[in-house]
Amino acid sequence: MSKPLGSFPGGLKLNGHKKRSTQSPIRKTPLAKTLILPLQQHIGAAAVPIVEVGDKVLKGQRIARAEGHVSVCLHAPSSGTIKAIDEQAIPHPSGLNAPCITIETDGEDQWLERQPVKNFRDMSAHEIRQIIRDAGIVGLGGAGFPSFIKLNPGVHHDVETLLLNGAECEPYITCDDMLLRERAEGILDGVEIMQHALRARNVILAIEDNKPEGVSAMELALAARPQLQNTSIMVIPTRYPTGGEKQLIQVVTGKQVPSNGLPIDIGIVSHNMGTAYAVGRAINHGEPLISRIVTVTGTDVTHAGNFETLFGTPISELLAFAETKRQPDEPFILGGPMMGFNLSGDNLPVTKTANCILVGVDDAAPASEPLPCIRCGDCATACPASLLPQQLYWHSRAKDFDQTRDYNLFDCIECGCCDYVCPSKIPLVSYFRFAKTEIMNQEREHQKSDLARERFETRLARLEREKQEKEERQRQRKAALAASKAKKEKQEQAAAEADTTATENKEN
Amino acid sequence: MGIFRISPPFLAGANRVTLQMLQVLLAMIPAVFAMVYFFGPAVLINITLALAVALASEAVMLKIRKRPVKPFITDGSAAVTAILLAVAIPPLAPWWLTTIGVMFAIVFAKHLYGGLGYNPFNPAMVGYVLLLVSFPLEMTTWLPVISLSENPVDFMSAFQLIFHGETSSGLAMDTVSGATPLDAMKTQIGQQILPEYIVNQNLFGIFGGLGWEWINVWFAVGGLYLIYRRVINWHVPLAMLATIFVFSSITAIFAPETTGSPLFHLVSGGTMIGAFFIATDPVSGSTTVKGRIVFGAGVGALTYIIRIWGGYPDGVAFAVLLMNMAVPLIDYYTQPKVYGAVK
Numbered sequence: 022m023s024k025p026l027g028s029f030p031g032g033l034k035l036n037g038h039k040k041r042s043t044q045s046p047i048r049k050t051p052l053a054k055t056l057i058l059p060l061q062q063h064i065g066a067a068a069v070p071i072v073e074v075g076d077k078v079l080k081g082q083r084i085a086r087a088e089g090h091v092s093v094c095l096h097a098p099s100s101g102t103i104k105a106i107d108e109q110a111i112p113h114p115s116g117l118n119a120p121c122i123t124i125e126t127d128g129e130d131q132w133l134e135r136q137p138v139k140n141f142r143d144m145s146a147h148e149i150r151q152i153i154r155d156a157g158i159v160g161l162g163g164a165g166f167p168s169f170i171k172l173n174p175g176v177h178h179d180v181e182t183l184l185l186n187g188a189e190c191e192p193y194i195t196c197d198d199m200l201l202r203e204r205a206e207g208i209l210d211g212v213e214i215m216q217h218a219l220r221a222r223n224v225i226l227a228i229e230d231n232k233p234e235g236v237s238a239m240e241l242a243l244a245a246r247p248q249l250q251n252t253s254i255m256v257i258p259t260r261y262p263t264g265g266e267k268q269l270i271q272v273v274t275g276k277q278v279p280s281n282g283l284p285i286d287i288g289i290v291s292h293n294m295g296t297a298y299a300v301g302r303a304i305n306h307g308e309p310l311i312s313r314i315v316t317v318t319g320t321d322v323t324h325a326g327n328f329e330t331l332f333g334t335p336i337s338e339l340l341a342f343a344e345t346k347r348q349p350d351e352p353f354i355l356g357g358p359m360m361g362f363n364l365s366g367d368n369l370p371v372t373k374t375a376n377c378i379l380v381g382v383d384d385a386a387p388a389s390e391p392l393p394c395i396r397c398g399d400c401a402t403a404c405p406a407s408l409l410p411q412q413l414y415w416h417s418r419a420k421d422f423d424q425t426r427d428y429n430l431f432d433c434i435e436c437g438c439c440d441y442v443c444p445s446k447i448p449l450v451s452y453f454r455f456a457k458t459e460i461m462n463q464e465r466e467h468q469k470s471d472l473a474r475e476r477f478e479t480r481l482a483r484l485e486r487e488k489q490e491k492e493e494r495q496r497q498r499k500a501a502l503a504a505s506k507a508k509k510e511k512q513e514q515a516a517a518e519a520d521t522t523a524t525e526n527k528e529n
Numbered sequence: 530m531g532i533f534r535i536s537p538p539f540l541a542g543a544n545r546v547t548l549q550m551l552q553v554l555l556a557m558i559p560a561v562f563a564m565v566y567f568f569g570p571a572v573l574i575n576i577t578l579a580l581a582v583a584l585a586s587e588a589v590m591l592k593i594r595k596r597p598v599k600p601f602i603t604d605g606s607a608a609v610t611a612i613l614l615a616v617a618i619p620p621l622a623p624w625w626l627t628t629i630g631v632m633f634a635i636v637f638a639k640h641l642y643g644g645l646g647y648n649p650f651n652p653a654m655v656g657y658v659l660l661l662v663s664f665p666l667e668m669t670t671w672l673p674v675i676s677l678s679e680n681p682v683d684f685m686s687a688f689q690l691i692f693h694g695e696t697s698s699g700l701a702m703d704t705v706s707g708a709t710p711l712d713a714m715k716t717q718i719g720q721q722i723l724p725e726y727i728v729n730q731n732l733f734g735i736f737g738g739l740g741w742e743w744i745n746v747w748f749a750v751g752g753l754y755l756i757y758r759r760v761i762n763w764h765v766p767l768a769m770l771a772t773i774f775v776f777s778s779i780t781a782i783f784a785p786e787t788t789g790s791p792l793f794h795l796v797s798g799g800t801m802i803g804a805f806f807i808a809t810d811p812v813s814g815s816t817t818v819k820g821r822i823v824f825g826a827g828v829g830a831l832t833y834i835i836r837i838w839g840g841y842p843d844g845v846a847f848a849v850l851l852m853n854m855a856v857p858l859i860d861y862y863t864q865p866k867v868y869g870a871v872k
Contacts, residue, residue: 029868033542035540114536192540267868267869271868277868277869278868278869279869279871280867280868280869280870280871281869282869321531351531352531352532353532354532354537354539356537358537358538358539358540359537359538359539359540360537360538361537361539362536362537363532363534363535363536363537363539381531381532382532382539382540384540384541384542384543385531385532385533385534385539385540385541386532386533386534386538386539386540386541387533387541388533388534389600390597390600392546392600392601392604392645392646393643393644393645393646393647394646395546395606395645395646395811395812396646396811396812396814396816397549397811397816398762398811398816398817398818398821399544401816401817401818401865405868406867406868407865407866407867407868408865408867409816409817409864409865411816412816412860428864429867429870432867432868432869435537437537437538437540440538440541441538441540441541441542442542442544443544444544444545444546444548444549445546445646446541446545448534448536450536450537450538451536454536
């Protein structure tokens with residue numbers, strides 16, 4: 022076991038409320054009649070359907086292909102018939118619809134023939150990445166970035182450390198905790214593959230100290246796997262937001278990722294524990310990513326716990342399975358209470374990034390009108406990025422976006438620590454998101470107008486050039502005309518002179 | 530419990546502006562009692578009057594500015610301003626003096642700048658300085674400590690003096706008033722009397738001015754409680770007190786005939802209330818960690834400079850206001866280094 026080398030400024034000690042959902046083992050959510058699969062469940066370009074309405078599909082069959090570089094494939098989570106390919110409601114804060122593939126399941130749950138890899142160590146990193154991309158694997162910690170890209174450090178980078186993020190710092194969420202307790206073996210399968218693909222010199226499995234059961238399960242599994250070299254477990258202090266990639270890196274290595282940079286710039290690649298598990302399933306068992314563990318918890322949930330759920334399963338069915346005291350249309354949280362978002366309708370599918378469904382919280386933030394900022398600076402003390410939220414707030418409110426950039430708005434990770442401690446209960450993160458969106462819109466507008474101006478200027482230059490060329494041609498033509506005229510005159514003159522001379526000669 | 534917010538985070542800590550203000554009020558209680566002990570019940574009459582005027586002004590201004598009255602009147606900020614000003618005014622000051630000061634603080638220094646959170650200057654200190662420059666006589670007519678007073682003022686007489694100018698037995702203000710230790714120190718040093726002789730007079734106590742030393746100690750105790758409860762940070766008080774200590778030590782070493790001892794300066798006049806309760810006002814002070822240290826050091830330095838070379842016996846109010854002006858500059862140049870900042 023290794024020891025943390027650093028810590029980050031600020032952060033919060035939050036009441037974890039984790040016990041609520043760790044009392045029973047992971048359960049399987051019953052197969053739903055209809056599975057709705059949004060084509061975009063990851064960061065990047067949406068997948069493109071390769072099936073048609075009416076097609077029969079088997080469990081694990083690819084139904085949409087990756088489009089472009091930053092994209093992954095999508096698979097049928099169970100066997101059945103494609104019922105529709107159209108716009109459906111998706112779990113997104115905007116509440117807008119998006120293209121989805123709807124499958125009517127046949128209850129057989131029949132697999133497509135799986136093709137496990139016998140020995141991944143015989144494969145090149147490129148081949149492994151290709152399988153992971155084809156298996157539709159994205160970061161399961163919440164952001165959903167295609168994992169194969171993060172397994173490609175590029176030729177100019179050496180990977181010093183592969184960091185497995187098992188911090189799970191947000192209150193209530195326990196899906197990684199339960200995965201560690203029950204499937205540490207499976208996680209290590211994936212870790213081995215990732216280490217091989219990245220040629221990482223060492224591996225650190227970072228777990229917060231509020232998960233002693235998970236840590237001991239992992240210790241056992243690790244001890245039984247001598248082939249996994251230079252790998253250690255690091256138990257890190259429980260503090261929110263330790264699970265933030267940048268914060269975790271600072272805790273584990275004592276180093277900071279440069280602003281606007283990536284972890285690979287300092288030789289680190291980090292992946293979520295759940296992602297490692299999915300990689301292991303894809304390579305060693307030939308199973309694409311078609312399900313995930315979802316924590317269903319909260320003060321209004323009767324049988325809180327973790328549920329292995331097929332993608333596309335309606336949240337309503339998952340909630341019904343866990344039993345809740347939730348009223349119809351009562352808002353619930355998708356994700357954690359600090360960084361998740363709220364939804365009110367539950368006829369929405371579980372997607373790759375749905376780590377937690379939270380119905381009812383203790384210490385809920387009040388909806389009351391905020392008081393003015395009194396500049397107490399508690400937010401700055403809590404900020405893990407060492408920003409000055411009180412100043413950012415002042416300038417965001419005044420829509421003075423240049424100033425917000427001067428105060429490093431884009432280094433804000435939106436963890437919500439500032440909001441949490443604010444004595445005036447100002448929704449600071451909302452202000453910062455607003456400012457970020459406005460700045461990005463302005464930039465787009467700028468680019469557009471720059472392009473238009475460039476076009477206009479090019480056109481002016483072209484017209485000017487054409488005009489000059491025309492003038493030049495005219496001048497040349499005039500000159501040529503004048504020259505030929507002069508030549509003619511000269512000839513005539515010469516002829517006349519010759520005549521005169523002849524006459525003179527005659528006369529002589 | 531359901532969720533109420535429409536955007537994350539959905540959790541909130543227990544911290545509230547009102548709770549912070551209540552803590553500040555609580556922390557002032559020991560020192561206020563010490564003042565009552567040394568200067569009599571007049572202090573309480575002053576505080577009550579100031580509170581009434583402050584809350585009334587606050588309510589009227591909120592109404593005029595079309596702001597909700599309840600959340601702001603209950604935030605406690607007006608009460609804090611009122612008490613800070615009330616304990617800085619001489620206990621037997623006429624009622625109109627307190628009224629003008631408090632009204633000016635709330636109406637002009639606070640609400641005309643936008644109310645809670647928007648005032649660039651410390652409202653209590655603006656009120657205090659207005660009174661000090663407009664009514665210097667009334668503002669420097671302090672009561673002697675009860676044990677030194679030939680005519681201790683009881684509650685009824687204090688009431689009559691404050692609201693009527695004289696007691697029913699014909700006792701007027703100037704017959705009961707006396708100089709503060711800081712006054713005495715300044716005047717007598719001006720008369721070439723050595724500080725070591727000055728402190729032997731009965732106006733002085735064990736390590737500072739009689740009575741004042743303990744009032745300062747109790748303000749410090751209250752202030753430490755606020756630091757313990759994380760209502761204020763340690764940066765401003767420590768920087769201010771350290772600067773006063775260093776400056777007075779330097780003067781005491783190189784020109785002992787011009788100043789009282791460093792300890793005397795730490796427990797005299799407004800030093801402790803200034804360090805823990807006035808300069809720590811978050812709204813008008815610096816908001817960065819380094820900035821708070823600069824701000825506190827500035828207040829300490831200016832306080833001491835005004836005490837020794839300025840025209841007033843104490844300088845906390847001027848020092849705070851002068852440093853308030855420098856806050857935007859301080860804040861700008863003391864931004865912390867953000868995560869991952871590239872040099």
